[in-house]
Amino acid sequence: MKRCKVCRKKPRLERRVNNEGVLFCSDDCYDDYDHSPNDMDHPYIDDYEAIRFVYIDWMENYEDDLYKEWLYGTPRKEELMEQLDEFLGEFMDYYGLEGRDGVFSAEIYHYVMELEQLKVVMKNWKADEKVLNKRRKAMYEERKRRKEEEEIWG
Template identity: 50%
Template sequence: MKMCKVCRKKPRVERRVDSAGNVFCSNECFEKFEDGPDDFSHPYIDDYDMLRIAYIDWMQNYEGDLHKSIYFGYPKKSDLLEWLDETMDPYWDYYGLAGSDGIFSEEIFFYIKELLGLQETIREWQVDERKYRKWLKELRAKQLAAKALKD
């Protein structure tokens, strides 16, 4: 795996690429890099940015959403799976290209494959009592902090 062009960290969920194939660990490192190409005129940049943002959101929040489904009864697994389908729906043409039309096409293909894997994870998900208790503790702390701000 390529390391971040700026800080040399291993890119994770928030990774980003430019049209020259440079890899960055985050938007911050991407913005610090001064010798990069002008990606804003690339035909796939908007689709890449939109799906990248959606991907980050899903990967950071899906487990919390599943815990909410246990605690609040909503959203249900079926809702999450439907929303995930809606997230991927505009990008199926890129899936057909299998990443063969440049770096952004390749990245979009990667994100779709990851989101398809996430669908399987959600389908098979079972509550882990330890993680659920941790999530409840964090939820209660947020609720208490919000209440303290009101008072």
């Protein structure tokens, strides 16, 4: 597996590249590298940064969000899927390109495919009873703690 150009760590969820395909583990390492010419002028940079950000956000939060329907009644899974669909709808050009127009288009296509896969994962997702009970308990504890705080502090 390729490593970050700056710190040599293995890039994970927050990996990013510059328009020459140089690999970084994070925005910090990307910013520390002084040889990413013209990235900010690249026609795909805004879409690349947008989809990378959204991808990281969904991967970190989708399961918490799915449990919210069970814990709080909202948002519903269908609403989350619609949100994701709507977002991906703005990337239709990149579906057609299939990543063939340079490094950023390849990255964007990669994220599009990952998010399409996430849609399947979410569709088939079911709450795990044990996890759900744990989260319910944590929710009640939190509510109790807040109520007690309110009673003390007014």
